[in-house]
Amino acid sequence: MSTCAWMYHNGRIVPYEQAQVHAFSGAVKYGAGVFEGLRGYWNEESGELWIFRLREHLERLRFGMRALRLDAVFETDELERAMIALARANELRENTHFRMIAYIEGDDELAGTGPVGLVAGAVKRPPSARVETGIHVGISSWQRIADNALPPRVKCTANYINNRAAELEARAAGYDGVLMLTADGKLSEGSGACLFLVRDGRLVTPDKGSDILESITRDTIMTLARDELGLEVVERRVDRTELLLAEEAFLCGSGQEVLPVISVARQAVGTGAPGPLTRALQNAYFDLVCGRTAHHADWRTPVWGGR
Ligand code: PMP
Incomplete structure (x- = not known):
């Protein structure tokens, strides 16, 4: 994924460089995280960026967190608003790819369930040839x-x-x-x-x-x-x-x-x-x-x- 100017990280829109994780976090040590990839499509005629099936992606993310027994950290409505804010912060008026990851930020051994971090980015992505x-x-x-x-x-x-x-x-x-x-x-x-x-x-x-x-x-x-x-x-x-x-x-x-x-x-x-x-x-x-x-x-x- 190429970079974007602004990321969403733990409830805030932050510069790309600030969305960091510790090298001894559960995410790095064990791959303890779940993610989603989704797209937004720019419609020139209506001047709108349409995010496709955002709610379903957020619901699948919640299911994944439950399956991995990660501590719950977000409401679907709240994260839906956050993704819109992220796209606006990056001034996206073209086809876009979003990625969000819920991951263990803590450095507990194998069976830790938190603290959980939530990060997302949005970058322009043209259609593939x-x-x-x-x-x-x-x-x-x-x-x-x-x-x-x-x-x-x-x-x-x-x-x-x-x-x-x-x-x-x-x-x-x-x-x-x-x-x-x-x-x-x-x-x-x-x-x-x-x-x-x-x-x-x-x-x-x-x-x-x-x-x-x-x-x-x-x-x-x-x-x-x-x-x-x-x-x-x-x-x-x-x-x-x-x-x-x-x-x-x-x-x-x-x-x-x-x-x-x-x-x-x-x-x-x-x-x-x-x-x-x-x-x-x-x-x-x-x-x-x-x-x-x-x-x-x-x-x-x-x-x-x-x-
Ligand atoms: N299978 C795998 C293994 C995937 O990673 C993806 C991409 N998320 C898909 C299928 C397609 O899933 P979706 O249509 O929900 O993006």
């Missing part, structure tokens, strides 16, 4: 972490050592991205995004028992597919060989948006180019997040509110 071109992915030799070990449903910072290993391995092999498998060899998810396939015109995605993060974008895509495109959506266990039978595949996440997967392990998916349903879902997604449709206005939080 890969959304247009699609990506080539490999299948990782690293197994996806399991719910009874390091639960992927909890967006814990320590979990991401698993994703990082997969991503580094894939990049060393010349791929743009990676898919991970569960302990029993079923498709799970990417390193920071969930997977969808198109099979016989239906959307298929690994179910919530497939060691995935319960992705907010995955939920958005399923809603758009059903409500806007009239598609059937199936959540189930998915075999890796289904990638060879799929007409299309894509990854989705707040950061990665809707990213066509055009080959897996150097074998083309479908025609080897982004497919028509992926394109239709991309269009519906960007119309939604940018506020170019009235659909689900409740999912967009305005930063400027006419200011």
Whole structure:
């Protein structure tokens, strides 16, 4: 993440340099923290920066804190206002990426639950060119972490050592991205995004028992597919060989948006180019997040509110 002029830290908007943590904190010693990444989309016509599904991200952060038994430190309403204040402090009138982390600031040994720090930053982030071109992915030799070990449903910072290993391995092999498998060899998810396939015109995605993060974008895509495109959506266990039978595949996440997967392990998916349903879902997604449709206005939080 590049830097921003102003950060949110423990209830205050502070200069970037002041958002610090001790080197012996639980966050550094054990990776004891949970985080969220989300986006805001600038709409030139309405002069508004729309934060997408902010409440759902804050609620997932609270769930993660509960799962890690971190001491509670914020109210959702209060943090919602803080994120708006952060975007305003950084004068963001362009596409933005927000990151927030709740972490153990204290230096207790393993079982400490606080004090808990809360930090957030917001930086401009233009759309990725890969959304247009699609990506080539490999299948990782690293197994996806399991719910009874390091639960992927909890967006814990320590979990991401698993994703990082997969991503580094894939990049060393010349791929743009990676898919991970569960302990029993079923498709799970990417390193920071969930997977969808198109099979016989239906959307298929690994179910919530497939060691995935319960992705907010995955939920958005399923809603758009059903409500806007009239598609059937199936959540189930998915075999890796289904990638060879799929007409299309894509990854989705707040950061990665809707990213066509055009080959897996150097074998083309479908025609080897982004497919028509992926394109239709991309269009519906960007119309939604940018506020170019009235659909689900409740999912967009305005930063400027006419200011
Ligand atoms: N899976 C993983 C492992 C992720 O890190 C992310 C990004 N948060 C996603 C899926 C997508 O989740 P979301 O749509 O909520 O951003």
